[in-house]
Amino acid sequence: MSAVVCEAVCRTFHQGDALITGLDHVSLEIQPGEFLCLSGPSGSGKTTLLNAIGALDTPDGGEITVGGQRLGSLSRAELAELRLRRIGFVFQAYNLIPVLTARENVEFVMQVQGLSAARRRAVADEMLAAVGLAGLEERRPAQLSGGQQQRVAVARAVASGPDLVLADEPTANLDSHSSAHLMDLFEQLNGERGVTFVIATHDPGVMGYARRLVRMLDGRVVADEAQTPQRMAHE
Amino acid sequence: MSGALAVSARLAWRNLWRNHRRTLIMLAAISIGVWAMIFMSALMRGMTDQMVRNGLRTLPGEVQVHAPGYRDDPSVANSMAWPQGALLSALQQPPVQAWSARVRVPAMIASERESRGVTLLGVDPASERALGSAPHADEISEGRFLEGPGDDGIVLGAALARKLDTGLGKRVVIMSQDPQNNVADRGMRVVGLFRARLEGTEELYAYTGRQPLQALLNIGDEISEVAASAGDYRHTARWAPALVSAAGPQLEVKTWRELDPYLGTMLRVQDGFSLIFMVVIFAVLSFGLVNTLAMAVFERVREIGLMQALGMRPGAILRLLLLESLYLLLLSLVAGNLAAWLTIKPLERGIDLSIVAEGMAMMGLGTTLYPALAWSDMLFSTAVVVLLGVLASLLPAWRAARLDPVQAINQV
Ligand SMILES: Nc1ncnc2c1ncn2[C@@H]1O[C@H](COP(=O)(O)OP(=O)(O)O)[C@@H](O)[C@H]1O
Ligand SMILES: [Mg+2]
Numbered sequence: 001m002s003a004v005v006c007e008a009v010c011r012t013f014h015q016g017d018a019l020i021t022g023l024d025h026v027s028l029e030i031q032p033g034e035f036l037c038l039s040g041p042s043g044s045g046k047t048t049l050l051n052a053i054g055a056l057d058t059p060d061g062g063e064i065t066v067g068g069q070r071l072g073s074l075s076r077a078e079l080a081e082l083r084l085r086r087i088g089f090v091f092q093a094y095n096l097i098p099v100l101t102a103r104e105n106v107e108f109v110m111q112v113q114g115l116s117a118a119r120r121r122a123v124a125d126e127m128l129a130a131v132g133l134a135g136l137e138e139r140r141p142a143q144l145s146g147g148q149q150q151r152v153a154v155a156r157a158v159a160s161g162p163d164l165v166l167a168d169e170p171t172a173n174l175d176s177h178s179s180a181h182l183m184d185l186f187e188q189l190n191g192e193r194g195v196t197f198v199i200a201t202h203d204p205g206v207m208g209y210a211r212r213l214v215r216m217l218d219g220r221v222v223a224d225e226a227q228t229p230q231r232m233a234h235e
Numbered sequence: 236m237s238g239a240l241a242v243s244a245r246l247a248w249r250n251l252w253r254n255h256r257r258t259l260i261m262l263a264a265i266s267i268g269v270w271a272m273i274f275m276s277a278l279m280r281g282m283t284d285q286m287v288r289n290g291l292r293t294l295p296g297e298v299q300v301h302a303p304g305y306r307d308d309p310s311v312a313n314s315m316a317w318p319q320g321a322l323l324s325a326l327q328q329p330p331v332q333a334w335s336a337r338v339r340v341p342a343m344i345a346s347e348r349e350s351r352g353v354t355l356l357g358v359d360p361a362s363e364r365a366l367g368s369a370p371h372a373d374e375i376s377e378g379r380f381l382e383g384p385g386d387d388g389i390v391l392g393a394a395l396a397r398k399l400d401t402g403l404g405k406r407v408v409i410m411s412q413d414p415q416n417n418v419a420d421r422g423m424r425v426v427g428l429f430r431a432r433l434e435g436t437e438e439l440y441a442y443t444g445r446q447p448l449q450a451l452l453n454i455g456d457e458i459s460e461v462a463a464s465a466g467d468y469r470h471t472a473r474w475a476p477a478l479v480s481a482a483g484p485q486l487e488v489k490t491w492r493e494l495d496p497y498l499g500t501m502l503r504v505q506d507g508f509s510l511i512f513m514v515v516i517f518a519v520l521s522f523g524l525v526n527t528l529a530m531a532v533f534e535r536v537r538e539i540g541l542m543q544a545l546g547m548r549p550g551a552i553l554r555l556l557l558l559e560s561l562y563l564l565l566l567s568l569v570a571g572n573l574a575a576w577l578t579i580k581p582l583e584r585g586i587d588l589s590i591v592a593e594g595m596a597m598m599g600l601g602t603t604l605y606p607a608l609a610w611s612d613m614l615f616s617t618a619v620v621v622l623l624g625v626l627a628s629l630l631p632a633w634r635a636a637r638l639d640p641v642q643a644i645n646q647v
Contacts, residue, residue, distance in 0.1 A: 056544055057641045077548050084546025091644060097538050099249035109545050114238035156545075 010061030040216035088157030095153035147178030269571025295368030296462030357448030378427030388426030392437025540643025
């Protein structure tokens with residue numbers, strides 16, 4: 001079974017009287033364990049597509065299936081449940097809840113899932129160590145650098161045990177060293193845990209990591225090809 | 236506790252303290268509101284309590300026993316026998332604390348200059364004192380009160396003595412009817428004058444010993460009424476029925492609420508007024524509460540969107556904000572109730588209001604106000620605050636739950 005299937009997905013935005021095309025008949029099939037980058041210039045529809053796949057936004061045409069579930073047939077609560085159990089999100093910035101510590105942020109989704117305190121804590125600490133933040137568990141987001149905050153977000157996205165991680169410009173606010181570090185981490189998690197990654201980016205360095213590169217333009221998929229991954233150099 | 240609820244409990248508490256200043260201002264406002272609710276209720280309760288107590292002093296007692304026709308025609312013809320058997324033993328044991336058997340007849344009282352109609356009470360001073368219906372020592376302005384049931388002196392209100400142009404040591408003639416409608420009269424010496432809070436009371440009642448009056452009226456040891464008290468007028472309904480069955484069908488037993496419906500109404504009005512007062516105060520506070528919560532939601536749109544994206548259901552978001560509001564309400568309630576308790580307890584010994592005493596006396600009050608802290612008022616105000624507070628918080632919380640996650644996350 002495919003991890004994600006998009007069939008002729010359309011999304012149009014209304015801005016005043018103007019109609020803006022977000023997605024124009026996008027069809028895409030993603031297999032479990034893929035490491036896929038969505039690329040394309042700003043405004044090409046990457047975010048809109050990720051939001052639609054992540055059940056945050058409802059397309060006005062076409063059909064999306066995630067893990068075998070057709071999103072169009074689910075209620076608001078069921079969509080929330082799907083996001084909670086199966087999808088991990090990493091946004092461009094402001095990923096964390098400011099009043100919670102790094103550990104509590106990582107535990108957040110697991111706690112909503114209803115995991116026991118001991119289990120949560122063990123997983124959270126393991127994940128924070130995996131993203132290189134051992135020792136910073138008690139810090140609040142304001143006491144962490146941008147790169148560290150993104151890594152907490154990655155730890156949270158993976159800790160809840162999702163099948164699919166959606167990352168929207170995860171390196172946009174990071175320096176090249178932090179970017180390389182984060183992408184290495186994605187690649188490692190993908191390899192070790194078999195989690196499917198879909199990463200929207202217009203950073204060529206990030207695209208290099210992908211085994212499959214999907215190019216978008218004006219809301220359409222204009223290229224979809226396999227490639228040999230290439231890591232960024234750490235300077 | 237479900238996962239989402241446990242997360243909410245911690246998050247709501249921390250969110251509450253994100254803006255210390257705003258939270259503390261709201262906390263202070265609601266606490267003062269709660270304090271005012273309870274304090275005002277205590278004052279009003281103290282006032283009505285005193286009005287009822289004063290009313291029961293002249294009634295007197297919380298329960299009275301009469302011959303069936305007496306209440307329609309309070310004449311000597313409708314006398315009753317001295318209590319005996321079941322009634323007597325009921326009167327002599329708890330919860331009854333004091334009782335008095337009294338003769339109460341309309342009479343004419345005349346000095347050498349003037350005459351007046353009064354209600355003449357033939358009493359046993361000891362039991363009247365126990366009942367609280369005899370003038371207190373400091374209410375005797377001249378002379379003394381009666382010394383026993385056989386005392387054949389008469390004690391008049393100071394105002395009545397003035398009207399009759401008589402005084403201590405002088406003789407007056409009292410005139411009434413015996414059961415056979417014969418005029419019964421005799422002279423009595425004025426042995427004491429009493430003052431009452433209301434001049435009407437001074438002019439209406441005159442006291443003499445029970446036995447001389449029984450002899451004058453030729454009724455043997457019959458009496459007009461038995462008045463009984465168990466101390467607290469609020470609990471009359473608990474023991475009155477036992478007295479009804481003890482008295483049997485030949486006698487009529489009535490509680491103070493039946494004897495003086497006005498007093499009972501006053502209590503109900505007081506309760507209703509307290510509740511209205513509480514609701515009005517809190518309705519004003521709710522505006523502040525709604526505003527505070529709406530600001531909090533506005534400032535946190537992004538992270539609310541984030542929590543939704545992470546899989547928190549709209550219902551859980553709603554709960555999160557209601558919980559934050561509930562924390563604020565509960566803290567305010569603790570502070571407000573504590574402040575009320577601390578300020579009212581020392582005042583329960585009485586607040587001197589002699590400056591405005593004239594007006595108070597007109598309302599049937601003394602010059603000292605005794606605020607009464609009632610658990611029911613604290614409970615009521617808590618219920619009002621929690622109920623209305625959560626209700627007021629529903630709107631901003633519901634708005635937060637309805638936020639569109641995509642738009643919320645994109646807002647910076
Ligand atoms: N909420 C919105 N309202 C109006 N237009 C929008 C909205 N979201 C996206 N768009 C438009 O849809 C198109 C695709 O946007 P987006 O998916 O954000 O592109 P990308 O992420 O590739 O930069 C753009 O033209 C953008 O202006
Ligand atoms: Mg984008």
